[in-house]
Amino acid sequence: MSHLDMQGDSKASLPPAAAAADPKPPKTTAKGEQDRQSLSKKAVAEKETKFLAALRRIAGLDEHAELSEDKVREIIGTLSEEQRQELTSEGQELKTELFSNPTEHQEELQLFRKELNDRADKADLPVEKDGEHLSKKVLAFMKDSSDAIPVAYILEAVVSAPYLVKLALAEAREATPKAAPADLAAIEAECMRLRLPEWREADASRPPFVRRNLLLVTYAMNQPRMSAVLQPSTSAAVVELTTKVRRLLDMLFKFCLQNRWVKAALAVTECQALVLNGLWDCKEDECRELMRSRMVAQGLKFPKLSISCLANDCRPGQKVVIKVEVHRTHCYTEEEMKAYHANVAEGEDAREGWWIVCESIRAKASSKLAPRPEVEHNTLVGRQAMGCALDAPTMACELEFEAPDTPGEYKVMVHVRSCGCVGVDVRRKVSFQVLRPLDRNTTSSSSGASSGDPVETGADGAAADKMSALREFDDLPPPLEGSEGEEPPPLTIS
16 A cells, blocks of 8 residues: 555645544444445555556556556656656545545555655654644644634744654754754843743743754744854754754644644744744834845835635525635836846746635624533634736635525635735635525525525625636535524534
């Protein structure tokens, strides 16, 4: 089953342990269980045969050529990027079968996970235990609070990951740049002077390697306002650490999207932008000005966005479609594009990348309903990665999910986030109505209209016509759930 090792970057392939809990299987007889396992193994064998046939076709091999596991690895290593992508799509069915039926393919899954982790470890990438560590940290915070997760909390979770423990061990063997103790003490003194939240008091409970990592990444983010001058070895250690911190943040962001932890995902995007640019606060004017000056020095404009959103009204169980259009008021003119290209290397170009994240807004608890003991959270109901050229005036996309069963008004917050630029994020609230169900003798269409029944919408049709270049959302969330009551229930995901 190791033929799936060509799937690519292992740091994004493994789901976090916190999200891996499987529903309890229905009770079956011993014979029924044997029959089910037999059918499942047959399905896996068929998918593996299909995968190997695709590999032979793509690599131009004879259909009767014998393929051992070592030979498969060798052939995959010779494929072009386009061929790898084609083979990946062919092998997706096999991978889906393994992860959707883990109890029936434990041996194959263990082998698959081990191989992915071994490959990641050899490539100096985070592995599955790092994902488990980060997931537990996020869940521990969410258990007690529905607030946004502070950047300081995210950073401390990241620098204590097993992936970065290896840095301390390598430093002890002098196999990696060494952070001088005098430099660490100087950085800590600067943190105390600046009254940083995580350094208001020296915390002796932190393990030495966590203190080392946290001090170095804090220095990287606060260097413009720190007076400490580091030795060359410590400066090299800062560069190495921040590179690895960014890898872990990438992993954590993907896990947050998988689990629909919207507050955590938004906090991680903020942390990514701060670490990448060596800044300390997305909301401070000083940081925004530093970001602006750095972009100007590279011949780029500081992004300035406005956002408009439209959501359709619909009936229970039908599709809610949120159309998002982002206006780039910093769009480059033809003359500015010519000046930009004149200052960059031939063939080099710049594009802006953004995340559109759609967050359900939980309704305030009704006084007529009994309070719930557990902490409740807003949920991610849609997301889309977007990229655009510097001279594009707008970006647009379409987010789609299933409407709740209970009629009423629902609100969603649409966020436009950057993982690479500080102080440019925008957001807008949009609402939609879930209308009362139609009578049984009235047929309804997928858009909420019925035969002889006018379409009800929450936005002017002429405004909807202005939305252009809308792209289809490729990962639909599960249905939204609701409970009966006088007011519409909070928007949640099962």
